[in-house]
Amino acid sequence: MSQTWRRLVRHGGARFGATVALTFAVVALLAPWVAPYDPEAIALGSNLIGPSWHHPFGTDSLGRDVLSRTIWGARISLTIGFVSVGLAMLGGVPLGTVSAWVGGWTDRTLMRAVDVLVSFPTILLAIVVITIFGPGLGHAMLAIGVAQVPLYARLTRAAVLRVKAQNFVESARASGAGEWRIVLRHVLPNCLPPLLVQSTLLFATAILSAAYLGFLGLGAQPPTPEWGTMLAKARDFLRTAPHISIFPGLTILVTVLGLNLLGDGLRDVLDPQTAT
Amino acid sequence: MLKLIVGRFLVGVPTLLAVSVCVFGIVRLIPGDPARLLAGDFATEQIVDELRQRWRLNDPLPVQYAAYLGGLVRGDLGRSITTSTPVLTELTERFLRTLELAVAAIAVAAFVGIAAGIVSAIRRATLVDYLATALALTGISTPIFWSGLILILLFSVTLEWLPAGGTGTLRHLVLPAVSLGLFGAGVLARQTRSGLLEVLGQDFVRTARAKGLPERLVVIKHALKNAMIPVVTVLGDQFGRLLGGAILTETVFSWPGMGRYLIDAISQRDYPAVQGAILVFAGAVVLINLLVDLSYGALDPRVRPE
Numbered sequence: 296m297s298q299t300w301r302r303l304v305r306h307g308g309a310r311f312g313a314t315v316a317l318t319f320a321v322v323a324l325l326a327p328w329v330a331p332y333d334p335e336a337i338a339l340g341s342n343l344i345g346p347s348w349h350h351p352f353g354t355d356s357l358g359r360d361v362l363s364r365t366i367w368g369a370r371i372s373l374t375i376g377f378v379s380v381g382l383a384m385l386g387g388v389p390l391g392t393v394s395a396w397v398g399g400w401t402d403r404t405l406m407r408a409v410d411v412l413v414s415f416p417t418i419l420l421a422i423v424v425i426t427i428f429g430p431g432l433g434h435a436m437l438a439i440g441v442a443q444v445p446l447y448a449r450l451t452r453a454a455v456l457r458v459k460a461q462n463f464v465e466s467a468r469a470s471g472a473g474e475w476r477i478v479l480r481h482v483l484p485n486c487l488p489p490l491l492v493q494s495t496l497l498f499a500t501a502i503l504s505a506a507y508l509g510f511l512g513l514g515a516q517p518p519t520p521e522w523g524t525m526l527a528k529a530r531d532f533l534r535t536a537p538h539i540s541i542f543p544g545l546t547i548l549v550t551v552l553g554l555n556l557l558g559d560g561l562r563d564v565l566d567p568q569t570a571t
Numbered sequence: 572m573l574k575l576i577v578g579r580f581l582v583g584v585p586t587l588l589a590v591s592v593c594v595f596g597i598v599r600l601i602p603g604d605p606a607r608l609l610a611g612d613f614a615t616e617q618i619v620d621e622l623r624q625r626w627r628l629n630d631p632l633p634v635q636y637a638a639y640l641g642g643l644v645r646g647d648l649g650r651s652i653t654t655s656t657p658v659l660t661e662l663t664e665r666f667l668r669t670l671e672l673a674v675a676a677i678a679v680a681a682f683v684g685i686a687a688g689i690v691s692a693i694r695r696a697t698l699v700d701y702l703a704t705a706l707a708l709t710g711i712s713t714p715i716f717w718s719g720l721i722l723i724l725l726f727s728v729t730l731e732w733l734p735a736g737g738t739g740t741l742r743h744l745v746l747p748a749v750s751l752g753l754f755g756a757g758v759l760a761r762q763t764r765s766g767l768l769e770v771l772g773q774d775f776v777r778t779a780r781a782k783g784l785p786e787r788l789v790v791i792k793h794a795l796k797n798a799m800i801p802v803v804t805v806l807g808d809q810f811g812r813l814l815g816g817a818i819l820t821e822t823v824f825s826w827p828g829m830g831r832y833l834i835d836a837i838s839q840r841d842y843p844a845v846q847g848a849i850l851v852f853a854g855a856v857v858l859i860n861l862l863v864d865l866s867y868g869a870l871d872p873r874v875r876p877e
Contacts, residue, residue: 411586414808414860416815419852423593426837426845427600503714507819510716511834523714530720530823537724544717552712559708 302564309560315553322366323373332360334367334520343536352542355525356532361539364520365546371521372502372550375436379501380494382440387447388483388490394448395455396478406452412445417504425513432505432521435514439504443497450493454486461485488565495561499554506547522547575868583861590853594846595639599632601842608842611652648850649843651836658847662829666851668738669828672751672820673813675744679752680759680813681806687756688763688802693790695768703760710757715816719750719823736825747824751816755809762805766798800871807863811856 303309322329338358346353352361394405412420417439424438458464459482467477502522508514509523517524522543529539598605606623607614614622623629627638642648648658684707691703726746727735734743770776771794779789818830825831829848836844 407582408589411589411857414811415853415856416812418815418818419849419856422818422833422837423597423849426597426849499712503712506714507716510714510819511822512838513834523716526714526717526720533720533724534728537728540717540720540724544714544720547714547717548709548712551714552708555708555712 299564303560306560306563308556309564312553312555312557312560315549316557319369319550319553320373323369326367326370330360330363330366332363334359334364335518336360343532343539345536345538353536353538355539356528356536361525361542364525365522365543367520368522368525368543368546369550371432371515371519372505372547375432375439375505376498376501378436379439379443379505380498382437383443383447383497384490384494386441386444387449388451390444390448391451391453392455392478392483395452395459396474396482402452405448409445409448409452413449417442417500418507421504421508422513425508430508430513430516432515432519435505435508438508439501442504443501446493446497447490450489451486454489455482458482458485492558492562492566495554495558499551499558502547502554503551572868576865579861579864583857586857587854590850590857591640591643592636594850594853595636597846597849598842599635608840609649609652611841614652643850648847651844652841653836653839653844658843661832661844662847662851665827665829665832666855668826669814669817669821669830671744672747672817672826672828673810675748676751676813676817676820677755677806677810679748680755680809683752684756684759685763685802687760689767689790689795691760691764692767692771704764707757707760707764710753710760712757713753715751715754716819716823718753719747719820722746722750723823738827747820747826750823751813751820754816755813758809759802759805762802763798766801767794770794770798800867803870804863804867807859807866810863811859814852814855814859 303313336359338354340358341354342356342358344350344354344358350360350362352365355361355364390405390409394402394409420442421435421438424441425434428434428437455478464477464481467481472480505514505521506523506526509521509525510527511523512527515521515524517528525543526540529536529543533540598608601608604619606619606626606628609626610619610622625638626642627635630638646659648662650656651658651661654661687703687707691700691707694700723735723746726733733746735746737743767790771790776789776794779793780786784792817826817828818833820826821828821830822834829851833845833848833852835841836848
């Protein structure tokens with residue numbers, strides 16, 4: 296483990312990514328203390344002010360401090376990432392495990408369905424879920440989670456198949472362990488590295504997808520300071536106050552870039568077989 | 572090759588049927604009366620009843636599905652609640668607009684992505700490689716709609732070179748295509764780089780170099796041809812994903828395509844239009860995947876069934 300850790304620390308991309316991810320998480324968790332203003336406090340007299348010492352990211356059309364809203368947005372994005380990825384794992388890991396372990400027609404049918412679902416753009420699958428349940432932050436998280444289930448199912452299946460063929464599984468069976476015990480105690484813990492890598496990358500995808508849904512008016516609704524929702528409103532003032540479009544967008548870019556770099560680094564170190 | 576074509580079509584047809592079941596299910600899963608949902612909040616009871624009979628909404632679900640599928644086969648996607656025009660008529664022109672945008676975007680993605688990937692692989696571990704790799708990752712991490720907003724800010728608002736929205740001329744197409752294509756370019760650059768690096772390390776490349784071929788020929792004639800096979804798959808996959816991204820680009824650039832149509836339909840609760848747009852989107856993705864599978868088979872004889 297210490298060797299893995301050392302390789303991870305030496306990986307430039309992973310180091311940068313981890314720093315960004317950590318900053319993002321700390322800012323999100325400490326939002327009430329680090330945000331200089333109330334993110335929903337309207338001050339019509341000081342709307343659309345450009346960046347200054349008092350408002351480093353400027354103010355929006357209702358005079359709200361963009362920096363404070365971006366900081367609170369990090370908190371929402373962190374929640375979106377954890378809930379969506381959690382839901383996707385909850386659905387995808389059991390599906391992939393059953394598919395690989397049972398095999399036969401169950402495997403073929405499940406994977407055929409997964410192949411089809413994976414080929415559709417996440418945003419389209421999420422829009423289908425939103426159409427049924429209606430817009431909103433909760434539904435957006437559900438939609439993104441559901442849209443990512445097939446990805447986890449495919450990945451878990453591949454990982455389980457790899458572990459299943461190893462000698463220690465046979466030894467566990469020979470020592471009289473039941474099938475479920477083998478899966479839960481021996482196989483799944485050994486599937487963790489690829490799942491961890493994928494979770495980091497899908498965390499980034501979830502943040503992007505939630506911003507997309509927010510931007511389209513299908514995710515978090517105003518006045519929630521979600522990044523995509525903020526940018527949807529900011530678009531109307533692109534000519535007069537570009538700063539309200541630039542800063543939240545740049546924040547999404549840096550956060551997603553950091554998580555992608557961390558994911559790539561983790562893959563290089565933990566799961567070199569699938570590294571590109 | 573014929574076996575591959577038949578095989579892929581046999582997989583494509585059930586997929587399309589599964590898509591139709593999902594779209595059929597959308598209106599039935601939304602709480603409320605499907606007939607009312609399909610007729611709109613302001614429709615009279617008479618219209619609601621007519622729709623109920625037309626789509627056999629009082630019958631069991633399999634009968635309803637058969638009626639829906641029968642309608643699809645005849646090209647009947649229902650009428651839009653907001654415009655009373657047949658959804659198929661509205662979608663035809665918008666589909667062509669989206670296709671125009673997606674084709675232009677995939678051209679940008681392929682040109683920029685493959686070129687960056689090749690340069691990156693040839694100049695491995697140099698400043699050019701690091702720069703291209705960083706740009707590729709930035710392309711993947713940039714929200715599609717935000718790159719659109721920044722391009723508008725730069726080229727329409729500040730420099731006043733290109734229009735910020737609308738359609739009609741090639742100038743209108745540039746910013747939306749670049750904005751949408753940049754994401755795909757990032758993915759393609761990474762794939763091209765890793766594929767080419769892998770091939771450049773193989774024995775046949777060493778042989779080509781050993782017999783004294785110039786490096787340019789080694790890369791273009793020997794390495795690139797082999798590295799391109801997975802790139803074609805990624806290119807096809809990206810084309811499908813670009814259709815999803817088009818929903819965002821069309822919203823940013825007021826591009827009158829299917830994506831904007833779908834989002835407008837959702838906000839107006841125009842369910843026949845929503846159903847039609849999702850069906851066409853999904854159908855297009857299935858068709859593109861089918862074509863990619865076939866082109867893959869044409870490029871690489873090893874994937875063809877015996």
